[in-house]
Amino acid sequence: MTCHLLIPAAGSGKRMGGDRNKLLLPLLGKPILQWTLEAALKSESIDWVGLLCQPHDREPFKQIIGQILEQSNTSKSIALIQGGETRQDSVYNGLQALPDHAIYVLIHDGARCLATPDLFDRCAEAVKIYSGLIAAVPVKDTIKIVENGIVIDTPNRDRLWAAQTPQGFHVAPLKAAHIKGRTQQLSVTDDAALFEHIGLPVQIVDGEETNLKITTPQDLSIAEFILQNRY
Numbered sequence: 001m002t003c004h005l006l007i008p009a010a011g012s013g014k015r016m017g018g019d020r021n022k023l024l025l026p027l028l029g030k031p032i033l034q035w036t037l038e039a040a041l042k043s044e045s046i047d048w049v050g051l052l053c054q055p056h057d058r059e060p061f062k063q064i065i066g067q068i069l070e071q072s073n074t075s076k077s078i079a080l081i082q083g084g085e086t087r088q089d090s091v092y093n094g095l096q097a098l099p100d101h102a103i104y105v106l107i108h109d110g111a112r113c114l115a116t117p118d119l120f121d122r123c124a125e126a127v128k129i130y131s132g133l134i135a136a137v138p139v140k141d142t143i144k145i146v147e148n149g150i151v152i153d154t155p156n157r158d159r160l161w162a163a164q165t166p167q168g169f170h171v172a173p174l175k176a177a178h179i180k181g182r183t184q185q186l187s188v189t190d191d192a193a194l195f196e197h198i199g200l201p202v203q204i205v206d207g208e209e210t211n212l213k214i215t216t217p218q219d220l221s222i223a224e225f226i227l228q229n230r231y
């Protein structure tokens with residue numbers, strides 16, 4: 001049984017500081033989004049991708065998809081789905097657009113273009129066992145809770161993990177979690193938080209230290225360095 005994959009790619013990239021979606025920026029000669037899609041499609045466990053997209057990005061996204069399908073001669077399908085105002089809204093739209101037979105879904109940020117096919121494979125295998133999971137790595141820094149510039153707490157680092165994507169879920173409970181989140185007007189930055197909110201367990205899968213989310217211009221230079229030194 002293969003997995004369906006949703007890629008939220010409908011942001012605007014404000015923190016990147018440009019005037020268009022950061023996922024269209026070039027990274028070593030090809031758009032960030034193309035790196036993400038190529039890695040995901042190399043995973044044999046994924047045969048359907050739903051790409052969340054704003055209307056003004058449809059044409060450039062179509063071009064990227066066309067290029068990938070031409071190069072790889074794959075029978076996998078990539079569907080463009082209208083994104084929402086927030087990432088949470090985008091994923092919600094993606095869940096509504098999944099084919100009826102979808103049982104397992106992975107969700108992976110378009111901005112995490114360094115995730116390897118191995119990581120997708122690990123998550124796709126694990127989601128058959130666990131109804132909710134996240135790729136994550138142990139936190140290395142000491143984390144402080146701060147209010148108005150003053151540290152108010154230092155949580156024990158042994159229990160802190162940095163959440164990444166892919167995150168994987170069984171479709172039915174994830175849909176229920178999203179619907180409840182909307183009803184209660186919860187605003188979250190990942191899907192696992194909605195799953196946790198309805199009391200369902202979320203399993204940790206080993207993530208990758210290099211799986212960074214391209215957010216600022218500096219991240220682009222770091223990503224370039226990582227890719228140039230890979231393989």
Ligand code: CTP
Nearest residue numbers: 008009010011012013014015085086087110111
């Ligand atoms: N995303 C989305 N729909 C939105 C907002 C974000 O699908 N309405 C996607 C982004 O395209 C990205 C992922 O969610 O792949 C993670 O979001 P983030 O890194 O915050 O990207 P942006 O929202 O584009 O960046 P910023 O917050 O700096 O504007």
Ligand code: MG
Nearest residue numbers: 011012013087
């Ligand atoms: Mg954002």
